[in-house]
Amino acid sequence: MFHRDGFAVFAISLMIYDVTEAPCxxxxxxxxxxxxxxxxxxxxxxxxxxxxxxxxxxxxxxxxxxxxxxxxxxxxxxxxxxxxxxxxxxxxxxxxxxxxxxxxPCIQGDEFRCPTGRCIPRSKVVDGFKDCPHGGADEMAESILQCDVTKEYRCANGRCIPREWVNNGLRDCVDGNDESILMTCNDNEVTCGGRCFPRYTGCGG
Incomplete structure (x- = not known):
């Protein structure tokens, strides 16, 4: 810092970096x-x-x-x-x-088809919100799905949620019972703090 006529003059050095933006x-x-x-x-x-x-x-x-x-x-x-x-x-x-x-085409095993043709994730069926237009067919009793026990957990009201959602600190089932059970992991899963994750991803999910 240099002083001249009572004013402070700062010497600033500018460094220019060659920044490469991360790809999209x-x-x-x-x-x-x-x-x-x-x-x-x-x-x-x-x-x-x-x-x-x-x-x-x-x-x-x-x-x-x-x-x-x-x-x-x-x-x-x-x-x-x-x-x-x-x-x-x-x-x-x-x-x-x-x-x-x-x-x-809805993705078989991953989605539910509404009467209008809209495809929604299976986890949105009987989740308490009407996602299908004209009456919310996804919330009707006849729309309850057969859960895939190898990758899904069945809530008391019939909702199918991913097994990774159980004991994750969030109430995904209406009654919250997905946060108070002891999961038994499958052979293709690993146990991590009371939760089950696919073996190929490990505890990081």
Missing amino acids: SRDEFECAKSRKCIKRDQVRNKLWNCGANDTSDEDKPLARCHPRSEFRCRGNGMCVPRDWINREVYLCADGSDDGGIRGF
């Missing part, structure tokens, strides 16, 4: 100019999400949509999460993700 994840889109990472469903949604002077998110659709988790809009090619299909609140500008898409 599989579930993100990398903007061409700004290098910003945005969600895949923000591409071709009629909004410039990449920032000023970067329209790369609206110039062209993604090369491909993830077949197990996304649906491609017929008009502009936008990839929308499959959870929004047949939800009666459409994301596609042309509404092609709504209106009862015939033959849209």
